[in-house]
Amino acid sequence: MSQPTIRVLIAKPGLDGHDRGAKVIARALRDAGMEVIYTGLRQTPEMIAEAALQEDVHVVGLSILSGAHMALVPRVVELLRAQGQGQVHLFVGGIIPDEDLPKLKALGVEDVFGPGASTQTIAARVRQAAEGRAPSPGP
Amino acid sequence: MSHPVELVQAVREGQRLALARLLSLIENEQPQGEAALSQLYPLxxxxxxxxxxxxxxxxxxxxxxxxxxxxxxxxxxxxxxxxxxxxxxxxxxxxxxxxxxxxxxxxxxxxxxxxxxxxxxxxxxxxxxxxxxxxxxxxxxxxxxxxxxxxxxxxxxxxxxxxxxxxxxxxxxxxxxxxxxxxxxxxxxxxxxxxxxxxxxxxxxxxxxxxxxxxxxxxxxxxxxxxxxxxxxxxxxxxxxxxxxxxxxxxxxxxxxxxxxxxxxxxxxxxxxxxxxxxxEARLRDRLAERWHAAQPDGRYRDILARIVRRELSPAVAVQEMLEDEPAPDAVERHPAERAGARR
The missing domain is CATH 3.40.50.300 (P-loop containing nucleotide triphosphate hydrolases)
Known part of the structure; x- marks a missing residue:
């Protein structure tokens, strides 16, 4: 096996209960041949970071529709780095105002996908990011 | 933690990220994972x-x-x-x-x-x-x-x-x-x-x-x-x-x-x-199959498979032939490289 299967964590941090988008993305990434760990609703940043660690994922996708992204994303980034997973690629999807995009990217978010983004584009971006990582998920 | 020895040490110390990485290496059947697990096996x-x-x-x-x-x-x-x-x-x-x-x-x-x-x-x-x-x-x-x-x-x-x-x-x-x-x-x-x-x-x-x-x-x-x-x-x-x-x-x-x-x-x-x-048993089976595949001339497996699909050969007879190391007559025609083996 030259490239290990890409493992992605799809998580919904915060309190909004709309997970349709997260499920559509999970399904699309599955259909693109990835292993998608889906954690369900109302996850804290701590729960997300812990799951990312135990599952040793290449990519974390956060779905946020609540408007709390500027509080939640920095915390997830901070926790991932603190546990030695700074190399994990982070994507954000949901309702994100344009003026926050540069701020999120400055935090290290790879890309942000809003309504209307095609699932093919998202899968392609995720693959590209994940495969930029060393072929072995080596320690 | 790139070396199995370090990885093993970290896992034994209870480092969760090291454990998670080890599990990935094992899941992906990477040699470092097998080496690390072999060292951990006594535990x-x-x-x-x-x-x-x-x-x-x-x-x-x-x-x-x-x-x-x-x-x-x-x-x-x-x-x-x-x-x-x-x-x-x-x-x-x-x-x-x-x-x-x-x-x-x-x-x-x-x-x-x-x-x-x-x-x-x-x-x-x-x-x-x-x-x-x-x-x-x-x-x-x-x-x-x-x-x-x-x-x-x-x-x-x-x-x-x-x-x-x-x-x-x-x-x-x-x-x-x-x-x-x-x-x-x-x-x-x-x-x-x-x-x-x-x-x-x-x-x-x-x-x-x-x-x-x-x-x-x-x-x-x-x-x-x-x-x-x-x-x-x-x-x-x-x-x-x-x-x-x-x-x-x-x-x-x-x-x-x-x-x-x-x-x-x-x-x-x-x-x-x-x-x-x-x-x-599972590991032995995998390795034997792997070794068999590696020892075969290019295309032999594909040819045998094609003959089975055409119903010229049953799977049972095919496996018998494959394990006897006796290339099927058709394959001999197609692969001169195999003739040496067949004449042995």
Whole structure:
């Protein structure tokens, strides 16, 4: 096996209960041949970071529709780095105002996908990011 | 941590990221993972390995969550003398045969376990295996055993009738049913009921639970209790409601009783041996097939396959030919390189 299967964590941090988008993305990434760990609703940043660690994922996708992204994303980034997973690629999807995009990217978010983004584009971006990582998920 | 020795050291020190990486290396069948696991192997053989299986939607993940919570809630002297046992969970979900992808959703039901450093949850995709487990699940369980978890819970793919691999890989097999899953004929078919050491009717608050228990009891009695297979263990049929935790403590006590029974009767060792034998045999089979493929001239396998498809050759005769190292006559015509071998 030259490239290990890409493992992605799809998580919904915060309190909004709309997970349709997260499920559509999970399904699309599955259909693109990835292993998608889906954690369900109302996850804290701590729960997300812990799951990312135990599952040793290449990519974390956060779905946020609540408007709390500027509080939640920095915390997830901070926790991932603190546990030695700074190399994990982070994507954000949901309702994100344009003026926050540069701020999120400055935090290290790879890309942000809003309504209307095609699932093919998202899968392609995720693959590209994940495969930029060393072929072995080596320690 | 790039070297197996460092990785092994970090895993032994209880570093969770190192453990997670080791599990990936094992799952991806990378040489570093095999090397590290070989070094850790002397530390294995201590954990209590429990398989949890049952049809999709019976509540396996929810019950595993509750069992882990109950185990973590107090000290069980048989598992660890002075603290609650460490619990590792391996949850297997199916890989899509079309895309090779998978959705691993067992964590959704296990959110209660977040934040507990004595718990480690790992999701695995079955990656083409059909027995309800992934090919490397057993090795992943070994790594968690070596990392010091006293209990390893393995949750299978939602299983139907034939996904019985788990029984070869666990000390105790818990089979989960729920009310309304089928009549008494379903219950006397061969397969999943036969591997149960403990049966749990989950969702026992739904109508039909009593009936499900009765049907299962009748089926087990009729079979002379083949499930537990051994005299001295009566397969208990328990009721639980995983969403409220009702009946879960009884399930945990039953698990521990089965563990004691295994140890007292010598079956602990026997099942451990069965587990090792299953893993050894699978590995041997893989390596032999790999070696065979590597030793073949290019295209021979494809040619033989084509002849089988054209019905010129039966699979049985084909395998005979393949193992005799005697290239099939057609293949000789097509591959001059093979003639030397054929003339030998």
């Amino acid at each position: 294995t053989g201590r954990a209590y390995i429990v398989g949890v299986t049952g049809a999709p939607g019976t509540g396996k993940s929810s019950l595993v969550n509750e069992i882990a919570k109950a185990l973590r809630a107090k000290i069980y002297p048989g598992l660890h003398a002075s603290r609650p046992p460490g619990v590792a969970i391996v949850a297997v979900d199916p890989t899509s045969p079309f895309s090779g992808g998978a959705i691993l959703g067992d964590r959704i039901r296990m959110r209660d376990l977040a934040g507990d450093a004595g718990v480690f949850v790992r999701s695995m995709a079955s990656r083409g295996s059909l027995g309800g487990l992934a090919h490397t699940t057993s090795s992943v369980a070994d790594a968690l055993d070596a990392a010091g978890f006293e209990v390893v819970l393995i949750e299978t793919v939602g299983a139907g009738q034939a996904e019985v691999d788990i029984a070869r890989h666990a000390h105790t097999t818990l089979v989960i049913e729920s009310p309304g899953m089928g009549d008494d004929i379903q219950a006397i078919k061969a397969g999943i009921l036969e591997i149960a050491d403990i049966l749990v009717v989950n969702k026992a608050d739904l109508p039909g639970a009593e009936n499900a228990v009765r049907v299962l009891r009748a089926a087990l009695d009729m079979a002379g209790n083949v499930g537990g297979a051994e005299a001295g263990w009566q397969v208990p049929i328990l009721q639980a409601v995983a969403t409220t935790g009702q009946g879960v403590q009884t399930v945990v006590e039953s698990l521990l009783r089965h563990r004691e029974y295994l140890q007292a009767s010598g079956l602990w060792r026997e099942r451990g041996q069965r587990r090792v034998a299953a893993a050894l």
